[in-house]
Amino acid sequence: MADSTKYIPINERSLVSDLKLKNIFSFQTKKTRAFAYVFISVFVAFTFFLAFNPSPDPSSPWFSNIFTTTPIQPNSTTTTTPSSARSHFSSIYSFFFPSNSSTISRSQTLNPDPPNVIKDPPIALNQTQTDGSNQTTSGSPPTQPGSNQTTSGSPPSQHGSNQTTIGSLPSQPGSNQTSETVPNLASEAPKSVPNNATENVVKPSPNPQGSVPISLGKDAGSGPSQRKEEKSTGNNNVASLGKELGIQDLVKNLVNCDLFDGEWVRDESYPLYKPGSCSLIDEQFNCFSNGRPDLGFQMFKWKPKGCTLPRLDGIKMLQLLRGKRLVFVGDSLNRNMWESLICILRNSIKDQTKVYEASGRHHFRAEASYSFVFQDYNCTVELFVAPFLVQEWETKDKNGTKKETLRLDLISSSADQYKTADVVVFNTGHWWTHDKTAKGQDYYQEGSHVYRELNVLEAFRKAMTTWGMWVDANMNPTKTSVFFRGYSASHFSGGQWNSGGACDHEVEPIKNTTYLTPYPDKMIVLEKVFKGMKTRVSYMNITRQTDFRKDGHPSIYRKKHYTAAEIKSPLHYQDCSHWCLPGVPDAWNEILYAQLLVKQYQQNQHQKP
Structure with a gap:
């Protein structure tokens, strides 16, 4: 039956003669005849939809659009695409076969797709990679800092990224993401930066946790330092110290500076220890x-002309x-x-x-x-x-x-x-x-x-x-x-x-x-x-x-x-x-x-x- 009606035009007025119907069905009442006509009409409509997809594949977007609702990304701007046009057919199907379950809201996201299955989600505008191209990624590693991607099932993004994430861990501070709530993971944070992620060098805060600031005195715009004892780390590498405390550039400036050509400037943050305390x-x-x-006389700092002493x-x-x-x-x-x-x-x-x-x-x-x-x-x-x-x-x-x-x-x-x-x-x-x-x-x-x-x-x-x-x-x-x-x-x-x-x-x-x-x-x-x-x-x-x-x-x-x-x-x-x-x-x-x-x-x- 499917093969005989596969290529019949949609606007054909009569698909099968009444005589053939009578030969097939021996219904005599008006109700049974009406039921038969409705049944055949529905069957023909269903066959028509299958005509557009002769070999239905569960992974095919055509098939999935008939039985599922395409997720709409919250706050995203989309253009008319083939997938959006196919949504009309899925709505017709849902009219004939209404679901008992509640309709999924457009503002909700679905559960993450199975791993390693690449889908073709809607392309969102204003999502730009670091190289200026637009990219849609699923099951991918974290994006590069500053990149804007649509990601499904990926680990948390780096600082400053602008992503829409499905089924991911909570985003890092400063990122602009929409993610599905994952129970019991809200307090977890990534323990390390993946090898394939570019390190995002950020200037340290004035007093990072666990660090001891080197106050530069008035000449550098700082007051008396609040010195705290650090835990012994065994690290005497000044490069890492400079990175941690923000003094590496200061040390570079000292390399070619005459530290002994300068003047005494009054600085009320001195002396370095209180009188009578030692x-x-x-x-x-x-x-x-x-x-x-x-x-x-204790409140003076030596200031070289060409640099500032830490x-x-x-x-x-x-x-x-x-x-x-x-x-x-x-x-x-x-x-x-x-x-x-x-x-x-x-x-x-x-x-x-x-x-x-x-x-x-x-x-x-x-x-x-x-x-x-x-x-x-x-x-x-x-x-x-x-x-x-x-x-x-x-x-x-x-x-x-x-x-x-x-x-x-x-x-x-x-x-x-x-x-x-x-x-x-x-x-x-x-x-x-x-x-x-x-x-x-x-x-x-x-x-x-x-x-x-x-x-x-x-x-x-x-x-x-x-x-x-x-x-x-x-x-x-x-x-x-x-x-x-x-x-x-x-x-x-x-x-x-x-x-x-x-x-x-x-x-x-x-x-x-x-x-x-x-x-x-x-x-x-x-x-x-x-x-x-x-x-x-x-x-x-x-x-x-x-x-x-x-x-x-x-x-x-x-x-x-x-x-x-x-x-x-x-x-x-x-x-x-x-x-x-x-x-x-x-x-x-x-x-x-x-x-x-x-x-x-x-x-x-x-x-x-």
């Missing part, structure tokens, strides 16, 4: 505890130093810097019981060496006292009388203890201005020879040459970073350190460069020694920086109480060489921190393929 500061440097009334974050510096030894070698000005750094690092840690001097000491002026242990970071910050960097010696004159000399040809006796350290900061200078060294009479010695008289500048050159040769011969430049901190300026007015010189009336830095002192001859000699060395030395040239700060010395606040004899003594002097803590040495450590960041950055750049 019990490790020796009385000699503790101006706050010794009663100094003005504290404005604010020293104690936790981040400890991460850079994890598993390493940082050693200071030199005179009491290096002890000034060492105590400053101990206070900064220690005050950044919540559990300060895990920071301690290895031998249990609490005063740091009597012994030849000290070592602070930072237990959680398996690192130490140490000090070796060597005011000349070469050995102080003792010899006998012709009469057999012992006298002190300075061996210009021998490195200090403690050198073997720090030659394998990871970071070493050397200094010398102030002891070369004392009477014995300045006069140079029967004091300087090489081998068994004691110079009857030797110019102090020549003696300094010989001593620094000995130091440079020892560094080249004993320090591995691939392991040890060598720094040399330059001469720290003094500000005695009306005399020298032992002849009534004073600076107690100074409360502001020097602002007119006319009043700065000439660059020291000894530092010119030192720079020539650097040029003759194989080892690369990072020169911390803080001479000009410190020359501005006539206000930062302990002056009369070097002690808490003076005896009557000290007050009356004509030799009573003020300290206008060392620095109050908190104070100027904190800036030296901030520069050291920046230089360590730069070194790590350069190493990472060198290691890239």
Whole structure:
């Protein structure tokens, strides 16, 4: 029957004669005849629909449009397509065979199609790929960031994408998606980015969860940093630190910047630690505890002309130093810097019981060496006292009388203890201005020879040459970073350190460069020694920086109480060489921190393929 009527025109008035019907059906009543006509009409209509699809395939859109309703994407804009035209036939079929179930709303979506079965859903407008083409995807991996796709049964999209998703997991924040509700999955988030998805680099928020911000101070538009202790991660890679904290570009700018050509700017977010908060500061440097009334000298930040120093974050510096030894070698000005750094690092840690001097000491002026242990970071910050960097010696004159000399040809006796350290900061200078060294009479010695008289500048050159040769011969430049901190300026007015010189009336830095002192001859000699060395030395040239700060010395606040004899003594002097803590040495450590960041950055750049 189907074959005989397959190609009969739709507008044919009579399909089968009444006679043939009578022969087939022997119905005599009007009702039975009417029923037969209706039945045959429906049958012919059904056959007509099948004529457009001779081999009905369940996966065919024609067949599915007869028995199903094509889902309409919510809020989508569509044009008239073949599938939309076929919907008229499905509505006719539903008229003859109404369903008992409720009609699916146009705003609803169907259950996801079986996996790996590619359908032909309606093409939505305004859906553009990253390359500008329109694409409809089903069962596909996540789209590239910024792409706009119609996706069925796909994993969540990347940030910023604009997708219509059927049967997918919840979308990422910021995406514009319509998705079917999946029970018990609303709180789940993707645990990793698929390999075939392009990483979307986004600038970190001011304080990402679990990170410690490096505040840049007023010059960078930030106030005091809220430093929190991070969990130990074992990662001292500054590239990842830079990415996490948003300072990588800042570090790049430091690479070719002269960190020592700048000015002091007032910044009320300083100092880096509160006055009186660090019990490790020796009385000699503790101006706050010794009663100094003005504290404005602490609220200055060093600002290089060509870049901005990152604010020293104690936790981040400890991460850079994890598993390493940082050693200071030199005179009491290096002890000034060492105590400053101990206070900064220690005050950044919540559990300060895990920071301690290895031998249990609490005063740091009597012994030849000290070592602070930072237990959680398996690192130490140490000090070796060597005011000349070469050995102080003792010899006998012709009469057999012992006298002190300075061996210009021998490195200090403690050198073997720090030659394998990871970071070493050397200094010398102030002891070369004392009477014995300045006069140079029967004091300087090489081998068994004691110079009857030797110019102090020549003696300094010989001593620094000995130091440079020892560094080249004993320090591995691939392991040890060598720094040399330059001469720290003094500000005695009306005399020298032992002849009534004073600076107690100074409360502001020097602002007119006319009043700065000439660059020291000894530092010119030192720079020539650097040029003759194989080892690369990072020169911390803080001479000009410190020359501005006539206000930062302990002056009369070097002690808490003076005896009557000290007050009356004509030799009573003020300290206008060392620095109050908190104070100027904190800036030296901030520069050291920046230089360590730069070194790590350069190493990472060198290691890239």
